[in-house]
Amino acid sequence: MRIQIFAVPGDEDFSRQYSLARRGVKPDPLKKLSEESLPQSIGWLVNSYFEYLEERVKAGTTSAKTLKKKRNLLNRLLHDPDKRMQIPQEKLIEMQDKMGSTPAQADAFIEAVAVLYDWAIERKRVKENPARGIKSIYKKGDGAAPWKAADVKAFFAKHKPGTKPHVAMSVLLWTGCRIEDLTVLGRRFECVIDEVEALR
Structure with missing residues (x-):
């Protein structure tokens, strides 16, 4: 059978x-989470959006990192998934205010919600975007001071070859990789280019 x-x-x-x-x-x-959600609820809308992004990741048109970031930001909307999907703007501002200790994250949340509603408007699921027009609360600072050659020499004087800090700084200096990539780089990425060993 x-x-x-x-x-x-x-x-x-x-x-x-x-x-x-x-x-x-x-x-x-x-069943998909959107199918198990209350129709026309915020849970239904957010899960439908996640499922759309998952399909784009499978198709290779969206990065898995983008999906992960959207999940981290938009999961805040799923604390009460049966609420109606059209969130009042004042409620979003209240949520932004509660994230005041991390203003960049608060603004990223509002932007993610705005993109969600833009997506929903294009598909005729909602008519208005309550996140558009909300002011940013993050104020850009002077940023980190760039290191000078003397700073690097002092670092290597303190952290000897073979130590984790020495290895980490060496990889950052000689590959130009991003900090998040530093955690995964290893011997499996080594290759030989023109008879010179390198990281690929």
């Missing part, structure tokens, strides 16, 4: 469906 399953190897629900089919039980397809 053939039993249809609704997932392929690699899908999050594949193991559950495959196990049921092996036992002769026809599995129900795993």
Whole structure:
């Protein structure tokens, strides 16, 4: 007897469906979060947007980092997922105010909400974008002071070869990588270019 399953190897629900089919039980397809959400609720809207981004990540047109960032910011809207999807602007300003200790994060949250509603307007799910027109609260400072050669020499004098700080600074200096990439760079990225060993 053939039993249809609704997932392929690699899908999050594949193991559950495959196990049921092996036992002769026809599995129900795993519902999307938007399908389990109250229609026209903020939970329905946000989860629909996440599912749209997930499809774009699979297609290679959106970065997985972008999806992760959007999740981190927009999950704040899911604390009460059954609320109506059209959030009053004053409620968003109140949420922004509560994040006042991290103003850059607060502004990033408002911008993510604005992009969410722009997406929803294009698809005729809402008519207005309550996040547009909210003023930024982040005030740009002078930024970090750039290091000079003397600073680097002093750092290496304190942190000897083989120590983690020495390795980290060396990789940053000689690869120009971003700080988040520093945590994953390793020997598997080494390659030889024109008979010179390098990181790829």
